[in-house]
Amino acid sequence: MYQHRVAPVFSHGSDRLAEDLFMRGRAAMILTTYYFMNEFRNQGMDWDLLPPPTGRQEATLLLGNGLAINTNSPNRAAAEALVDFLTSREAQSEIKMQSCTIPARRDVAEDRTLWRFDVHPEHYHVFVDVLPYARSIRELGVTEEQFSFLEKELHLMWARMEAPDVACHRITEEWNRRSALPTL
Known part of the structure; x- marks a missing residue:
C-alpha cells in the first residue's frame, strides 16, 4: 500500500479519511473494518473484500465488542435480560441480515443462508478463513x-x-x- 501508493495510509485528525476517499472513488483499496463497511451501502459503487495480505506469517488484528453489566447497577435484571436478547439467535440473525457487522454468535455469523446481496459484499464470509490467524492486541504482547x-x-x-x-x-x-x- 505504501510503496505503490494504491491506498491512503495517512490519516491526520480523521479516523475515517481512508473510507471517505474510497467512497469518493479516490482510493483503489483501503484497510477497514466490518463495522465501517455498513457505510458503503447505498453509495452507488461496486466493492468487495479480500483477506488482508500476509508477510512472513498469516496474521490480522482481531477487533471485537462486548456487552458489560455493572454489578452494582440497580437495574441489573433488566440489563441481563437485554444482554440475553441481544445475544439470542433472533437478534444476532437480524444484525447479520441488516448489516455487514459480524454477529457475535458463531452459528449465526457463519450461516450463509442469512447472506443478502443487497447488504453484504460477495466475499463477506472471508472472515471465516481469516479467523484462525486473527490476534488481539493483547495476544501480540x-x-x-x-x-x-x-x-x-x-x-x-x-x-x-x-x-x-x-x-x-x-x-x-x-x-x-x-x-x-x-x-x-
Missing part, C-alpha cells in the same frame, strides 16, 4: 500505551516525510529505550 506510541510515531512515515527504514530504526531505538526504563 502490546499494551495500549505501546500501541498508541506506534500509531503516533508512524505518522511521519505514512505522510512520506520519513523513509520506512529510518522510521523503523528511530521507533526501534525509542521502543528499546522505553522498555529499559523501570516501571512504577
Whole structure:
C-alpha cells in the first residue's frame, strides 16, 4: 500500500479519511473494518473484500465488542435480560441480515443462508478463513500505551516525510529505550 501508493495510509485528525476517499472513488483499496463497511451501502459503487495480505506469517488484528453489566447497577435484571436478547439467535440473525457487522454468535455469523446481496459484499464470509490467524492486541504482547506510541510515531512515515527504514530504526531505538526504563 505504501510503496505503490494504491491506498491512503495517512490519516491526520480523521479516523475515517481512508473510507471517505474510497467512497469518493479516490482510493483503489483501503484497510477497514466490518463495522465501517455498513457505510458503503447505498453509495452507488461496486466493492468487495479480500483477506488482508500476509508477510512472513498469516496474521490480522482481531477487533471485537462486548456487552458489560455493572454489578452494582440497580437495574441489573433488566440489563441481563437485554444482554440475553441481544445475544439470542433472533437478534444476532437480524444484525447479520441488516448489516455487514459480524454477529457475535458463531452459528449465526457463519450461516450463509442469512447472506443478502443487497447488504453484504460477495466475499463477506472471508472472515471465516481469516479467523484462525486473527490476534488481539493483547495476544501480540502490546499494551495500549505501546500501541498508541506506534500509531503516533508512524505518522511521519505514512505522510512520506520519513523513509520506512529510518522510521523503523528511530521507533526501534525509542521502543528499546522505553522498555529499559523501570516501571512504577
